[in-house]
Amino acid sequence: MIQEKQKRQRGIVLTSVGLERLLTKIRETEILQNNGVRYTLEDLSDRIGLDPKTISKVLKGNIGLDKRTLQRCFRTFGLQLTLSDYTKYLVRVNQGEIQNPQSTIYNQIDWGEVIDVSFFQGRSEELAKLQYWTLQDRCRLLTILGMGGIGKTSLAVKLVNLVQDHFEYVIWQSLRNNPPVKELLANLLQFFSQGQAISLPERVSDSISQLMTYLRKHRCLLLLDNAESIFISGERTGHYQEDYQAYGQLLKQVGETVHQSTLVLTSREKPQEIAFLETSSLYVQSLHLKGLNISDALEIFRTQNCFRGSEADWQTLIQRYDGNPLALKMIATTIQDLFNCDIAEFLAQDTKVFGDIRNLLEQQFKRLSALERDLMYWLAINREPVSIADLQLDLVLSLSTAKLLEALESLVRRCLIETSSGETPTRFTLQPVVMEYVIYCLIEQICAEIVREMGTKPYIDYFLSPEEAPPSPAQTSKYLFNTHALIKADAKDYVRTAQAQLILQPIINELLRTLGTQKAIKDCLRRMLSTLQVQAPNQPGYIGGNILNLLICLQTDLTGYNLSNLTIRQAYLQDTPLQQVNFAGADLKNSVFANIFAPTMSVVFSPNGKLLASGHSNYEIYLWNANTGQQLLTCQGQMRFLWSLAFNPGGDILASSGEDQIILLWSVATGECIKTLSGHMGGVHAVCFVNSDLLISGNADHTIRLWDLNTDKCCRIFQGHNDAIWAIALSPNSRIFASGGDDFTVKLWDITTGHCIATLLGHTDCIRSVAFSPDGARLASCGLDKTVRLWDVNSGECIGILTGHTNAVFSVVFVGEGNMLASSSLDRTIRLWDLSLRQCVRTLFGHKNSVYTIAINPLGNILASGSDDQTLKLWDVTSGSCIRTFKGRLNWFSSITFSPDGQMLATGSEDRMVRLWDLHQGKCQTFRGHTDLVTSVAFSPNGRILASSSADKTIRLWDVSHGYCFQVLWGHAATVSKTSFSPDGYTLISGSHDGTIRFWNITTGQILKTLSEHVVQSIALSQDGKKLAVGSFHKTVKLWDTTIGQYCQTLQGHSGWAWCVDFSPDGQTIATGSVDGTVRLWNTTTGKCLHILQEHQNWILAITFSPDGKTLATTCTDCTVKLWNVTTGTRLLTLQGHKKWVMAIAFSPDGQTLASAGAADETIKLWNLEKKEYLKTLKADQLYEGMNIQGVKGLTEAQKVTLISLGAVEEPHLHRS
Template sequence: MYRPKDIDNLIELLIRYLQEYRCLLVLDNFESVIPGGYQHDYKQHYGKLLQRLGEDEHQSCVILTSRERPREFAPLEGKTSPVRSMSLRGVGLLEGRELLKGKGLFGSDEAWKALIEGYSGNPLALKLVSEPIREVFAGDIAAFLQEGEFVFGDLYELLDQQFKRLSEHERRIVYWLAIEREAVSRDALWENVRSQLVKKELFEALNSLKRRSLIESGEAASFTLQPVILEYMDEKFVEQVYNEIRDVSISEKGVFGSHPLIKAQAKEYVRDNQMRFILRPLAKHLRTNIGKVEAEKRLKQMLVKLHEPHLQKLEYAAGNILNLLIELECDLRGCDFSHLTVWQAYLQGVTLPDTNFAYADLEKSVFTETFGSILSVAFSPQGNLFAAGTANAEIRIWQFPGGILSLTCKEHLDWVRSVAFSPDGNTIASASEDQTVRLWNSNTGQCLKILEGHTARVDFVAFSPDGNTIASAGEDRTIRLWSTTTGQCLKILEGHQNRIWSVTFDPGGTLLASGSEDQTVRLWEVDTGHCLRTLEAHTATVRSVAFNSDGTLLLSASHDQKLRLWDVATGQCTKTLSGHTHRVYSAAFSPDGSIIASASEDRTVRLWDVSTGQVLRSLTGHVDRVKSVVFSSNGSIIVSGSEDQTIRFWNASTGQCLKILQGYSSWIHAVAFSRDGTLLASGGEDGIVRLWDWRNTSNNQPIKTLRGHQGSIRSLAFSPNRSIIASASEDQTIRLWDTNTGQWLKALQGHSGRIWSIVFSSDGNFLASCSDDQTIRLWNVYTGQGIRAFYGHSGRVRSIAISSDSKTLISGSEDQTIRLWDIHTGQCLNTLQGQGGKIWSIAISPDDKTLISSGEDQTIRLWDIHTGQCLNALQGYGRKIWSIAISPDGSTVASGNEDFTVDLLNIHTGQHLTTLHGHENRIRSVAFSPDGDTIASGSHDGTIKLWSAKDYTVSKTLRTDRPYERMNITQVRGLTDAQKAILRALGAVD
């Protein structure tokens, strides 16, 4: 039989057979003959064959299977054309199980589902992986899934073959898709590669990758990688970047300068995955293969090379170097990033002292901000802005969704408890503990009006639906209605018997609801100011109230850990929502009224189904009390603000965390001297314990830094022999540290609220603590075990002391009482009353005869410990007294005050000795040195001042480096003025 030798005649012969005979021709795994880049030989041979098979008429059927769609099919395909294609989707759960039947695999339905979805239902991949599951994991699917490795063996070789066939452009794109982690639009992908490719090259590469079944397309022209391919690409990308770092190779052609390891501005859960699958594996690879020291050396060599003119504009190299140095925990002092493009550097929570970013482009990098505890959050009705009220006495306004800080409003003198946008979004109202309400232009930050009239702290503010009226409420037990136009007080609503924490208008603007510390909710008629109804069911402070969108339901949230739904028309409680384990501070309806979000002291945000009252989801991530929660105007986003100095953005549908804004505060809450006077300890808002050699005149920085707490430090105490320093935190734990090594020894756990005060017994064997949970606990220092709990207070216990003979424990509480306890039996020996407000600090004289207390009533009281009688009440200070300490000789009491001062008083006569000025914010802690010659004061201005007790002068000021101390930001680009101001506030210079 004659067989032609040239390709054209061979194709012609095949076509003739297909025309003369009815044949079935199967071309299987056709991608194996399609070379990367469509080479000339392929076009001349196989390409021509496919073209003839598709164009020429014949009576046969040709079936072609391929992981890559041949180009020749595109112009020939059609619904009515003889040439048609079908993209095979992965098999489902039932088909997948049937496919692997007899392979010896076993697992739950969830395990089977995870396995099949992990390989996108690809039959070949499932068959290939079944053998190692059977042989290595004894057929246990769950055990295999737990390892988290999906690509190996024959499957790896298969993917490797496909990868080697990719062009340079195609590799760049699949690397970008691996970085993105989820479906990305064509436009977003173009933004990523626009400096590397032209649009034609992007479209051609996407088309080729789609034909090869390496990428998947979704809605709105979006593209992503299958899970198995994503895992493989992660590994290849990490390998490529590692090779470039190992060789100190940095060029325009390499991926280190063209692709970020992480995207600092990505959604939080996406960035977490980038850290988990790219940055951390790369850092581990570097540590394992060349060591941390050598890795740091080579990265810093690359940084030097980046300053060569032709490399300065590489978009991601500098940011990658910075992110890697941070992950490797390298010392960044002296690093020079000047004149470079530093994109996608994630610098929240990172310290960068003595670094140089002069003239650098920082446009896409993320920094720590300067806010402290977040007390209130609000969205503009238009959805383009959100604002927060902070414990720094500021209102901050950010752009949404970018999260770029636009404005900081700073004229309040105390905590900003509440913020609200006007209906048109142009005005922000703020309520502060400085007893004022202020109105601000949300576009310029200008203060428009100051509304004065409240006689105590203002806790909440709300606009009426028409924007013409503002309601405010607070500690003076009144609700005030104000004209937004004139600023005049229109009405004063009275009736609550205690502090009012929340007010809100109904959607029609005719009703007002309020929630109070008197445990009630009240409904008021706006026009008359009359109280229409009092709703009673809560058993503790009502902290938040909100109407649903049609005004038929009212929501209340309480310190009794419950939320309640009320029928507005009848005043009946229709549902009680239980699930939180601590006080609920804030609650809000979604715009459509179907979901409730609540924020709690238990550090969670919970989502509830309004119709059933059931918990839909618990959003975790905050490490301190969550004080405020709000929905975006379209209901798709939830924002929560916490005392952990973060604002978190959540997807309302999935519960995923989308973004975190991290603040920083240098507030000092606690100072303590060691018994021998050699060390001074400090702790504050950043959760770090610092030890200072305070007598060393040449060193103003701590000699040890102790990290481990997840919340701010509220109290510190040295053991009598100085070997241990104990720290108490808002994270509900006490930690014991070795003062010589700085090592953490033990964590004492048992309290269910933040811990305010700790004290050692005189022999150092026991430690006492008090907490928000209204208890005092006694601990064995050596075992870390709790010995007993003291019950009796009905409010937060803020301060404790132990007598010098270690027999009596004394506690001061927000229930306005002081209690004396038998330390060995736990029996309450006496209850002292008369302070006239919450008690914040107590101290015992060295002779155990006199007790000193201070509190909310702005007085210092002296008590006879044995009789319980009040000996003296020193009044007239006119400001809060946060902390008191007694000198070692028992003659002098020092007080740390709200007005930034320290007062010294003679205990015996009550005579005021002097007032020490110098701090720039409230003073939360004072302590005498053991010899009595020095007084230490810790302030919210971030400093510790050491005062001479003899001449009352400042002998030394201690301040730890702020996160960006001496960082050079001269002429930086890509930052707003507000962002630059933050960097300067955190120590940067320009």
């Protein structure tokens, strides 16, 4: 084959922005000067004075042209050619084959929950009009309007199928579950970013601006379905619900701003912005969708091929239902079942004209059996397709599968429910219009039942329809409040949120209209509880849980409530304080409580995917049912920081490792520790089973060990790393394994020979995770350099670098068959990567702090993640939705400080609260405002201002006298770990996990200066304010000269993270505490290490000098506080009393009192140092303080233990009214 010589094309072509500007102006001219008739190339040639072929080249952008040609085109239509309108054209092409860079669009498509339109009938005229508006007129905003069931969604899907090849990005989003506009915008921005690092703005207006940038830069097609969900019902059309007005701002921007994309909206109501815009803009159009014409409507009946009727009968029937496809489908089953397919007979019997789909639905409901109605309610409550097994679990009374299937088949024949196509098992759901009607009936009936309890007769008049309308079938059922759950506490997170918003809140709104006040509603609900306890204790059903969920939605203070001997199903109680609540004898099946766990360091699925194990920094391991989220077991044994978990191939043994230098093996069946492996000389950071007999472990002592589980002995030591090892992964064939660590290398090892096969170089910082692809051909690694690297296992070459994370990457796993990869980071995100494209295709947001660990289930469809925010989340890999969140509570005090006068003590804690304790009166004042863990507190030198920093990325300044926040400092992009005031009190210095140190003017809130660092964990300012010490996730401490903002010295010596730092009062000495278990004292001037304090047994968490500088106090995960002589480096005193970690310490200004804050025991202890004795304990109430769970049912033993750890008690004779 003869190769033709390549030519080089030069010149300039229009950019997408320039082309859009020119086409927009041409279209406007066509409408204003040519009666809307499109110009031909010849017409344009006459106007511009250029050859038609040249104009064609301008519009197609397939050949480079000179600048004067483009300027002439623009000037003709009153435009000026700017730099953003054109770009250089330089493309190699084969002779005779011209390639247009804009003609081939590689589109990214996210179909979301789009429906199947394989059976689509008619609508040719409507489709042609929509296509013309989309492709020819390049409309920015299209709205498809029509009544429920008319086919808006099907038409929109068909349109997208026809035009999608003309767009770079296509995304479908349903508004059925009322997503807040901020959530919608986040989804859109994540999709359009395609893996590029983006920062989601706090303000909606900024998010809209960011979206508009994408719509201008790219040709995008967005479809928002079921927009009527965000409008107020019963009000003027097109008006938004409260907190949803920003949707109008979005539509206005899309309709008014110049861009090259199209947003298609389907709705039963026209938004007011569109009503305004379409009168003044050529690029905003609405299509009012009417019923099918007779020929198209007939196709609905021809699928059965049994209906009989004359042409006049058909015409009458179709006109009677206005050609509404859903109405015709439903009425077809009635004609078939009751009138033997005879249309004339049906028309003779049924003379009522149905002008609204709701009237038809009411008629259909009248004919349903009680079981069919119950199932319709459950399908509406569940909101997503559910299986027969799911429905059986929902029903209060057990029902055979045969009867349930019979009822479902009947509903399918009536066209009231839909089945999922191609899914096993078959799942059932409702069309949006049907779901909305059923929810309306549910709300109406529930309100009627509650009001009836008040004994108010007028409720019948209030809830019944007008006399001329048929009675609502909802009113024929008397006990929906007990037979159906209003929300399902164990549902997917986004489903439960929608249930609360669309069922619970509307019920409260209706009750407020009837009963007048929240107090009246609460009194009514409380009386119902009392009646239940007397007349029907432990009655099966949902009424107890429904009442409790309503009370919580009303923000009721539940302290002291008596809920004993009740069935409390599906109550969502994770975030609800339940102090002194009496649950004695209650059945709590399917109710969800908070868990007690610290930051999650490791998660792993069992080999069969049914179990999930999570390991936490407070040494505890939890075993969960991966499907239901129920806690099954708690394992406690690791005495120091827990790092790693691994299931054996059989799934019956779980291995754990931590800082205590040992490996523990646990029975999955009992939760008992069955073996202990010891021999490492440092923390064991990673464990991995080779098979049932062999285990590999990686260690801080730079070695990897292979363990024989039959003898419990180490049978081989692998040496080669020069620093701590953090990651181990076994290849699928079990012959080699990979390791990575703090020496920046990845190594491949032969298990049999013990030889290092290869050393993979490329990372520029510590490595935290490695993973093999399912075929074993590739290896992924990640670390503190913010990258994920892909390696060819055979050649050892790096075959790809994935960038996008904005902070250290801590965990990586292959997904499914290995064509996707997931990674998690300290930037609080999880990224899903398409490895064929080397691009991030989805970013999962939801964690509020660093995501340390991720795991994929064996099917590859569910991802588990664990975070420093004390949550464990399960994600749907396909949709990116968070399925379930396990919230941990461990209300430890993270920071503590005395006021300058010593009269008060300020604390920050995990529960997001800042507390101010009056040490003389014993009173505690609580400051609320932070939305995540409070990491530090600091008084200004005059004691009038308290600064608090948080994992929510903010710093708050509080007026101590009046107890209010007067300034919020925004600017950090990650957890703000520490703050310190300057000596004059006018400047605040903050360190963050985003790798920066910022100097703030506390009066204006402005950032004065920013220093770049590593991940900052702690800072300390010298008393003269001239030097700043910084501790980070490195082993060094850096000193900065604050007067010039320059780094001036590095203190080296620790073998682990330098976790905490402090200056002596005279500024001559610096103390540093490390993960390596040592405290070091340094000379500030020379940088020389003066003393190494080594008596602590583990991670140093806090250090502080006494006011006179002679004593140093230190705390550790070994539960002790130690006092040291600074001059000699000898230990003076050890204070014991805390049950677990001591997180923070502080000296009083006079140096006579020391305060220490514990983690697991959630206490602050005050110590008299002169007398060397304990003074007293300060303690805040726990979430479930005094909650009685004596004799409860529906909870596992592990769950009960957790509740007791959160303050619950088991008191046999406790009764509260």
